[in-house]
Amino acid sequence: xxxxxxxxxxxxxxxxxxxxxxxxxxxxxxxxxxxxxxxxxxxxxxxxxxxxxxxxxxxxxxxxxxxxxxxxxxxxxxxxxxxxxxxxxxxxxxxxxxxxxxxxxxxxxxxxxxxxxxxxxxxxxxxxxxxxxxxxxxxxxxxxxxxxxxxxxxxxxxxxxxxxxxxxxxxxxxxxxxxxxxxxxxxxxxxxxxxxxxxxxxxxxxxxxxxxxxxxxxxxxxxxxxxxxxxxxxxxxxxxxxxxxxxxxxxxxxxxxxxxxxxxxxxxxxxxxxxxxxxxxxxxxxxxxxxxxxxxxxxxx
Numbered sequence: 001x002x003x004x005x006x007x008x009x010x011x012x013x014x015x016x017x018x019x020x021x022x023x024x025x026x027x028x029x030x031x032x033x034x035x036x037x038x039x040x041x042x043x044x045x046x047x048x049x050x051x052x053x054x055x056x057x058x059x060x061x062x063x064x065x066x067x068x069x070x071x072x073x074x075x076x077x078x079x080x081x082x083x084x085x086x087x088x089x090x091x092x093x094x095x096x097x098x099x100x101x102x103x104x105x106x107x108x109x110x111x112x113x114x115x116x117x118x119x120x121x122x123x124x125x126x127x128x129x130x131x132x133x134x135x136x137x138x139x140x141x142x143x144x145x146x147x148x149x150x151x152x153x154x155x156x157x158x159x160x161x162x163x164x165x166x167x168x169x170x171x172x173x174x175x176x177x178x179x180x181x182x183x184x185x186x187x188x189x190x191x192x193x194x195x196x197x198x199x200x201x202x203x204x205x206x207x208x209x210x211x212x213x214x215x216x217x218x219x220x221x222x223x224x225x226x227x228x229x230x231x232x233x234x235x236x237x238x239x240x241x242x243x244x245x246x247x248x249x250x251x252x253x254x255x256x257x258x259x260x261x262x263x264x265x266x267x268x269x270x271x272x273x274x275x276x277x278x279x280x281x282x283x284x285x286x287x288x289x290x291x292x293x294x295x296x297x298x299x300x301x
Contacts, residue, residue: 003027003064004061006066007065018128029046054084060089061088063080065094073096086113090108092118099165116135117166119135119168120132120133120171133153180262240270242267285297
């Protein structure tokens with residue numbers, strides 16, 4: 001099986017190596033040629049244009065996109081249209097919104113092109129050595145590629161989850177849960193940091209990985225953060241970016257009427273972390289001064 005992989009970013013590059021190591025012929029393309037040259041130096045076949053990529057693939061072409069959600073996916077689909085034929089397969093392995101995925105699936109199906117959506121988890125390490133993949137799309141098409149998906153995932157780390165969009169839908173909810181779990185870890189260690197005890201945070205994170213109810217990969221990563229950075233994380237700026245999937249999870253929960261207070265709170269915490277001196281904080285300080293004469297610090301103080 002020969003696969004044309006498009007996008008050699010933080011997930012696409014290691015995924016190309018993972019596919020190669022598992023016996024799949026990979027032809028890799030990236031918009032900037034430097035990354036293509038780098039992966040050629042690692043023994044993966046490269047292409048420096050989409051036309052060259054298409055020429056190097058088999059009659060039944062498989063294009064696997066690892067690109068940012070939104071316009072980059074739509075733009076790439078349009079660029080690929082001249083090079084695809086009936087029976088070819090396009091895969092979106094990024095974090096696209098499931099509604100966009102369904103629209104793309106219908107659009108391509110009219111042209112006889114199959115479209116598969118994969119929610120990919122496990123981070124860079126997973127992409128390189130064994131990912132977790134939630135796959136959606138037409139069952140017959142997915143079944144034809146199931147061995148490849150299974151080969152590049154950890155044991156039991158692949159599942160066909162349903163019709164078009166379901167892979168990205170399940171990954172969306174997965175990321176919402178991830179937001180909440182990370183938030184709980186952060187809050188818990190903040191309580192420890194404010195306590196009367198001189199606690200070794202890395203030691204506690206390591207302890208909690210062994211036999212505790214909250215053991216897991218996020219706790220392993222928590223230990224690594226404390227090992228890699230200064231005491232009390234003084235060298236890290238506490239700005240937390242949001243990729244968008246937490247927001248989509250909350251929006252979907254609102255649409256369905258499902259309460260998700262933990263996920264919603266963690267999302268708002270990320271937004272708040274990007275604000276230095278908030279308007280609402282200023283107003284609340286002013287209100288406390290007005291009704292109770294409480295201390296209010298001004299910038300002139």
